[in-house]
Amino acid sequence: MTRPEREVDVLVVGAGPAGLAAAARLAVAGVARVEVLDRERQAGGVPRHCHHGGFGTWTHPLTGPAYARLVLAAAMRAGAVVRTGITALDWAGPLALNTVGPQGPETIRAAAVVLATGARERPRAARLVPGTRPNGVYTTGELQQAVHLHGQRIGTRAVVVGAEDVSYAAADTVRAAGVQVVAMVTELDRSQTAIARTHNARLRHRIPLLTDTTVTELLGHGRLSGVRVRHRDGRTVQLACDTVVFTGDFVPDHELARRGRLDLDPGTRGPAVDGALHTSRPGVFAAGSLLHPVESAATATREGVRVAAAVLERLAGAEWPRHTVPLLVEPPLRWIAPNRVAPGDDHPYVLRTSALVNRPVLQVVQDGRLLHKEWLGTVIPNRTLTLTAEWTRLVDVTGGPVRVTLTER
Amino acid sequence: MTVTANGPLPYGSYDVTVVGAGVVGCAIARELARRPSLRVALVEAQDDVGQGTSKANTAILHTGFDAVPGSLEARLVREGSRQLAAYAAESGIAVDPVGALLVAWDEEQLAALPHLAEKAVRNEYGDARLIDRPELYEREPHLGPGALGALHVPGESIICPWTTTLAYATQAVRHGVDLHLNSSVSDVRWRDGTHLLTTSRGTLRTRHLVNAAGLHADTLDRHLGHHDFTITPRRGQLIVFDRLARDLIHHILLPVPTALGKGVLVAPTVYGNLLLGPTAEDLDDKRATGSTAEGLALLREKGARILPALLDEEVTAVYAGLRAATEEDDYRITAHPEQAYIAVGGIRSTGLTASMAIAAHVTELLADTGLDLGPVRDLGPVHMPNLGEAHPRPHQNAQLVAADPEYGTLVCHCERVSRGEIRDALASTVPPRNLDGLRRRTRARAGRCQGFYCGAALRELFERAEA
Numbered sequence: 001m002t003r004p005e006r007e008v009d010v011l012v013v014g015a016g017p018a019g020l021a022a023a024a025r026l027a028v029a030g031v032a033r034v035e036v037l038d039r040e041r042q043a044g045g046v047p048r049h050c051h052h053g054g055f056g057t058w059t060h061p062l063t064g065p066a067y068a069r070l071v072l073a074a075a076m077r078a079g080a081v082v083r084t085g086i087t088a089l090d091w092a093g094p095l096a097l098n099t100v101g102p103q104g105p106e107t108i109r110a111a112a113v114v115l116a117t118g119a120r121e122r123p124r125a126a127r128l129v130p131g132t133r134p135n136g137v138y139t140t141g142e143l144q145q146a147v148h149l150h151g152q153r154i155g156t157r158a159v160v161v162g163a164e165d166v167s168y169a170a171a172d173t174v175r176a177a178g179v180q181v182v183a184m185v186t187e188l189d190r191s192q193t194a195i196a197r198t199h200n201a202r203l204r205h206r207i208p209l210l211t212d213t214t215v216t217e218l219l220g221h222g223r224l225s226g227v228r229v230r231h232r233d234g235r236t237v238q239l240a241c242d243t244v245v246f247t248g249d250f251v252p253d254h255e256l257a258r259r260g261r262l263d264l265d266p267g268t269r270g271p272a273v274d275g276a277l278h279t280s281r282p283g284v285f286a287a288g289s290l291l292h293p294v295e296s297a298a299t300a301t302r303e304g305v306r307v308a309a310a311v312l313e314r315l316a317g318a319e320w321p322r323h324t325v326p327l328l329v330e331p332p333l334r335w336i337a338p339n340r341v342a343p344g345d346d347h348p349y350v351l352r353t354s355a356l357v358n359r360p361v362l363q364v365v366q367d368g369r370l371l372h373k374e375w376l377g378t379v380i381p382n383r384t385l386t387l388t389a390e391w392t393r394l395v396d397v398t399g400g401p402v403r404v405t406l407t408e409r
Numbered sequence: 410m411t412v413t414a415n416g417p418l419p420y421g422s423y424d425v426t427v428v429g430a431g432v433v434g435c436a437i438a439r440e441l442a443r444r445p446s447l448r449v450a451l452v453e454a455q456d457d458v459g460q461g462t463s464k465a466n467t468a469i470l471h472t473g474f475d476a477v478p479g480s481l482e483a484r485l486v487r488e489g490s491r492q493l494a495a496y497a498a499e500s501g502i503a504v505d506p507v508g509a510l511l512v513a514w515d516e517e518q519l520a521a522l523p524h525l526a527e528k529a530v531r532n533e534y535g536d537a538r539l540i541d542r543p544e545l546y547e548r549e550p551h552l553g554p555g556a557l558g559a560l561h562v563p564g565e566s567i568i569c570p571w572t573t574t575l576a577y578a579t580q581a582v583r584h585g586v587d588l589h590l591n592s593s594v595s596d597v598r599w600r601d602g603t604h605l606l607t608t609s610r611g612t613l614r615t616r617h618l619v620n621a622a623g624l625h626a627d628t629l630d631r632h633l634g635h636h637d638f639t640i641t642p643r644r645g646q647l648i649v650f651d652r653l654a655r656d657l658i659h660h661i662l663l664p665v666p667t668a669l670g671k672g673v674l675v676a677p678t679v680y681g682n683l684l685l686g687p688t689a690e691d692l693d694d695k696r697a698t699g700s701t702a703e704g705l706a707l708l709r710e711k712g713a714r715i716l717p718a719l720l721d722e723e724v725t726a727v728y729a730g731l732r733a734a735t736e737e738d739d740y741r742i743t744a745h746p747e748q749a750y751i752a753v754g755g756i757r758s759t760g761l762t763a764s765m766a767i768a769a770h771v772t773e774l775l776a777d778t779g780l781d782l783g784p785v786r787d788l789g790p791v792h793m794p795n796l797g798e799a800h801p802r803p804h805q806n807a808q809l810v811a812a813d814p815e816y817g818t819l820v821c822h823c824e825r826v827s828r829g830e831i832r833d834a835l836a837s838t839v840p841p842r843n844l845d846g847l848r849r850r851t852r853a854r855a856g857r858c859q860g861f862y863c864g865a866a867l868r869e870l871f872e873r874a875e876a
Contacts, residue, residue, distance in 0.1 A: 003807070039822050040862075087804075087819045100804050102814035123859030125649075126724045132699040133728060135843075138864075145865035152868060221696060251723065258653055 003098065003105045008033040010311055011097065011110035012080075013088045013256060016045020017297045018288025019116035020071040020082070021304025022311070027078035029312055034080040035108070037099060039087040044068025045118055046289075047297050049144040051176070052169055055297055065148075067297055091260045095283045112311045115256055115271065115279070115286040116304070119293035121166075122249040124218070129246075131218030134225070136243045140170040143245050147177045155243035159227050160184045160207075161215055162247035163191040164382035168201060170247045181207045182241045185229055187214050188356065192382040218244065248382060250293035260284065267335025268292055274324045275338050275345025275389065276310040277303065282320040285311055292337035292350050295384060299350070306347060323397040325366070329404045332357060336387070341402055343395045349387040353379045353406060361409055364391050366402045371395065379406065410582050412839055414456060414590040417611040422603060423587075425775065426450040426615035428594050428629060431463040432570065432764045433756050434621035435577035439788070440768035441775075442584035446783030449586045451578070452606070452613065454593035454625075456842045457849075459574035461623045463761070464849065465698070465730025467647070467687060468678055469661060470494065470504060470566040471762040474529035474537055480739045483532055486759045489766030493573070494566070496765060499790055500580075502572045503679035503797025509565035509661040510540075510549065512715070513557045518665035522560045525665070529562070537562045551657045553714050565661055569679045570761050571849040572793045577764070579838045580791045588839065589613070594622070597632040599748050617749045617780050619771060624695045624733050626754040638741045638754045642695050642731040645687025645758075646704040648712070651857045652681040652798075652823075654722035662715060673711045675719065679797035680824070680852055682725060685712045691734070700727045723857050725823075732757055742767070744774040751775060794830060796852050803827055820870070821863045823856025831867070835874040844871055 009031050012019045015038035023036045042048055047055060050064025062070065075082055086101035096109040121139040136155050138146070146152040154177045160170050163186035171181050184191075184201070189211050191198040201207045212232035219226045219238070227244055230236045252270035263280035265272040270293065271279045271286045279286050287307040288300040314320065324340040332355040338345070357379050364372035364387070372391035379385055387404065395402060425441055427434045430453035438451040455461070470493060473486035497504045513519040522539055529537040538561050545559045546552060582588050589610065596607040597618070606613040620629045627640040655677060664672025676684045688704045705727065712719050735741055735755035740763075743752045751774050753767065760767070776782050795802065803809055803816040804827050810817035815829035834841060834850040841847040844854065844867060853867055854860050860867070 039819060085818055087822065087825070089804075089825075100810065100817050100819070102810075102817045104810045104814075104817055105805075105807050120858050120861040122723075123861060125726045125859060126857070128648075128705050128724065128727065130700045130702050130705060130727075139859070139861045141858075141861040142864035146868065150865050150869045152865060152872075216702065217699070219699075221698075255653065 003107050005107045005109065007109045008035045009110065009315065010034045010112045010114065011108055012036040012114040012116060013097070014038060014045065014116035014118055014288070015043035015072070015082055015084065016116060016118050016288060016300060017047065017071050018300040018304040019114065020075040021301040022114050022116065022287060022308045023080035023082070024071070024075040024078040025305050025308035026311060027075070027080040029308065031312070031315065036075065036080055036082045037086045037088055038082070038084045041085050043072045043082050043084050046141065049141070049148050050169065051144070051148045052172055071301065088256060094281065111283065112314050113284045114307055114311065115284065115290060116288045117253040117256060117290050119250045119252045119289040121247065122251055124246050127246065127249065129215055129218060132220060134218060134220040134223055136224035137218065138243065138245045140166050140245060140247045143170055144173050147173050154179050156180065157182050157241040158243035158245060159239050159241045160245045160247060162186060163188070163193065163209055164248050165193050167247040168193050168197050170245045171201060171207060174245065175205065179243060181205070182239050183208045183210050185210045185213045185215060187212065188381060192380050250289070252290045252293045254290065257286070257290070265335065265337070265339040267329060268337050268339065270337070272340055273338045274322060274340040274342050275347055275392065276322070277307040277338065278310065278320065278322065283314065292335070295350055325395065325397055325399060326401040327404065328401050333404060333406050336404055341392055341395055343393050343397060345392040346389050348389055351385040351387060351404070353381055353385060356380055357406060357408055359409055360406045362387065363405050364402060365405065366395060367400045371402065410838060411587040412582055412590070414842060415610070418589055418592060418608060418613045419587070422614040422616060423450040424448045424615070425617040425619060425780065426452055426604070426606065426613060427619040427621055428452050429621035429623050430458040430578060430588065431461050431621065431623050432459060432574045432577070432761050433753060433767055435459070435574050435581065436764035436768040437619055437621060437771050438581040438586045439577040440772050442581045442586050443785050443788055444782045445585070445786055450613065450615065451581060451586055451588045452592045452594065452608065453588070453590050456590050457846045458578040458839060459571060459849070462730055462733055463570060463574050465647070465728050466570055466758050466761060467674065467676060467684060468567055468570045469676060470568040471759055472534045472562060472564040473532050473759070473762070474534040474562050475525060475666070476532055476759070477738060478528065478531040481742065482740045482759060482763065485740065485763040485766040485770060487533060489763035492765040493762060497568060497573070500576045501793040501795050502576055503569040503795055503799065504566050505677070505679050505797060505799045506566040507660050507677060508561065508563040509663050510545065511560040511562065511663045511665050512545065512552070513559060513665050514555060514714070515557070517667060519557045521665050521667065522558065525560055534564065536564055548660065549658060549662070551716055551718050553717050567661065567677055567679050568761070569796050572796055573761060573764070575839060575850065576791050576793045579793070580788055582838050583791070584788055594629060597629065599633065602749070617775055617778060619751045619753065619775070621753045623756070624731055626733065626752065630752050630754065633745070633748055633750055635745070635752065637743060637752065638735040638737070640733050640735055640754065642692045642697065643734040644690040644692050644697060644729050644731055646700045646708065646727070646729040647684050647686030648705065648708050648724055649726040650683040650685065650719060651723040651725050654683045654719060655681045657683065657716055657718055673708060675712065675715050679799065680855070681798040683719060685719065687730070695731065698729050698731060700729045725855065725857050725859065742770060742774070744778055746778040749778050749780070751778065794833060794851070803830055820866055821853040821856065823858050824852040826851050826853040828870070831870050835871065844868060847871060
């Protein structure tokens with residue numbers, strides 16, 4: 001097949017906050033040919049369809065779409081080329097990607113590649129929720145696009161599965177579409193969002209929160225007619241509804257990382273990276289929710305800026321790979337990102353726990369040597385947990401893996 | 410070309426009416442379309458072809474190596490397999506000749522393999538070959554530990570069951586068959602040489618009747634006074650894994666049938682997924698197409714043994730199909746000349762493979778019931794959109810994209826389906842009537858995100874085409 005080839009300095013895959021921030025910073029720093037690809041028709045990533053606040057800063061709050069426009073404008077103003085409707089299909093070499101778009105196929109070679117392909121929610125099937133396969137089953141991502149981008153009708157009565165930040169955003173979208181939220185359902189024993197938000201949903205919007213509860217079956221032929229739920233104590237009940245939204249349970253969109261045979265982290269399932277966001281392949285970097293499914297848009301943007309610094313060093317001739325050791329977590333911790341560490345890495349880490357732990361001790365240990373210890377307040381699943389990078393200067397790069405543990409006091 | 414989905418059915422009488430637009434009914438309708446003097450109707454209860462058992466099977470094009478020698482099924486599978494392979498090549502139906510391995514996990518299963526090899530020979534299939542443990546693991550390095558050996562059946566292929574059914578229906582409709590959807594048959598009366606079918610869309614008259622109603626074939630048969638067979642829906646639950654798992658296997662991994670049952674298989678699909686299943690549960694409810702926690706747990710347990718790495722992969726779909734099992738181990742194809750009626754019952758999972766041979770067989774039987782088939786013609790070929798990974802997809806065809814940029818604009822990113830393909834499907838001879846129908850025609854929304862990225866955009870395209 002005829003496949004025209006082209007070269008750029010830096011190729012960024014994914015025009016969400018991380019990719020656009022990286023491109024903006026690189027272009028500002030004087031990199032001549034920075035190109036961002038996005039397979040969607042509009043740049044901006046997930047914030048495009050998050051029609052709620054919580055973006056921007058305390059002093060300058062924004063909705064998701066406004067934030068998406070802001071980061072896009074910054075990248076374009078800086079001189080980065082943002083091309084939408086272009087899919088990066090596969091690798092054509094260590095630092096080259098095959099793409100396709102309305103103008104046809106292309107191979108784009110670059111001195112450095114930044115993967116910023118984001119994350120998605122696991123759909124119903126991947127959660128192995130039994131039952132029939134009716135219409136009316138959504139993820140938050142699809143729901144938000146249906147309501148906010150396309151003005152589509154949703155249904156009349158919805159159950160929202162999950163009780164974390166994104167679940168409450170989904171409930172807001174459901175209500176914005178004129179649909180009643182029958183209940184929110186979580187397997188955990190409490191909501192995992194801010195107390196004010198929990199109270200607002202329950203008291204002001206009168207949305208019942210069913211804790212310790214699992215969705216065990218979807219019912220209905222053609223259209224959803226209800227969901228069966230089971231409480232931890234064994235009670236089951238059928239909730240009549242024509243819509244169900246599965247929220248949260250994010251997984252990275254790691255197709256390109258896998259097709260490129262980059263080392264993946266078993267916890268995040270995204271590419272394994274060190275503190276400077278180098279992947280296992282020289283010249284390939286990663287940033288954003290691909291690395292930690294998911295953090296806020298602000299975190300992704302900060303990471304875009306951070307990856308740009310590492311890319312600039314690489315373009316200036318910095319060595320690869322750096323000497324790093326694996327950074328591992330033990331249950332109840334699910335993952336940590338970045339997940340390789342070099343002495344002197346100086347950006348904080350993000351982690352997730354799978355279980356609620358009251359006032360635990362967090363310890364960082366290498367080969368039996370304690371590098372760091374801190375006492376935390378209550379840690380809650382599906383919420384960001386951060387760890388300082390102060391201890392990284394104590395890491396021995398010739399030693400074994402560094403382990404992070406969380407134990408009750 | 411006539412495809413109807415609402416309004417009253419035509420008043421005039423058909424020469425032949427086929428009830429049930431599954432893969433078998435569509436194949437029969439297509440075969441009858443070769444007879445230009447016949448006026449033929451294909452009547453379906455649901456809103457699309459292939460909506461029952463045909464859409465939820467293991468998508469294997471069998472050789473028939475393990476059929477009961479001498480049975481009708483053995484003959485029709487053997488003949489149908491060759492016919493369908495040729496038809497698929499001509500029509501653009503995705504087929505991938507990956508071959509199968511029947512993997513033995515214990516001494517009993519190992520001892521059964523030579524008998525299966527002999528049985529294959531009796532079924533006129535000579536290429537099955539025993540392979541030892543080292544060769545098995547060389548061929549399938551990701552196979553779980555503990556396998557003892559295998560029977561290699563190189564002729565087993567995988568096929569796209571949706572395109573097959575749709576190709577038959579498309580070709581039949583283009584050659585004059587009337588396809589009536591949303592027409593559930595609730596009663597049949599045979600009076601003065603004419604069948605009067607009471608349907609949800611009014612009465613339909615026909616001189617000859619073919620019952621290809623799948624799960625409901627026994628009910629229709631009873632309306633005509635026969636009690637030849639009873640269909641017990643046998644549920645098969647399957648788990649579909651993401652395309653990123655595809656490289657884990659290189660063959661269809663079949664279980665060795667033993668006294669304890671058939672076990673589950675792991676098979677690639679032409680779309681590049683892996684299938685794990687099916688379960689086999691005899692039920693009473695012909696609508697019980699739901700999956701269950703027990704069924705999925707069982708599949709995961711079996712899958713963990715066959716291919717441990719599989720369970721780490723993302724699941725893209727879970728579905729359950731109902732096989733039309735009867736009390737006997739063979740197809741139940743019976744002619745009732747006194748009623749100008751053919752019953753096609755008990756067509757099990759091999760029905761996809763055998764469909765064209767079943768159609769030829771049923772046509773012969775129709776002649777025996779007094780139908781004058783009239784002259785024969787060759788049908789103009791159909792060229793179906795390729796849904797398989799073995800050949801280039803539209804977005805991979807530079808000339809096509811240059812000629813029409815819509816083929817380079819991907820809408821469904823996981824399965825890489827372009828706007829051009831969606832547009833074509835919406836304008837096709839037998840168009841989809843909902844997003845599930847669109848999925849079966851294009852793969853749109855069949856991937857790992859299940860619509861997280863593309864669902865709303867696809868619905869937009871679909872609703873715009875409807876408007």
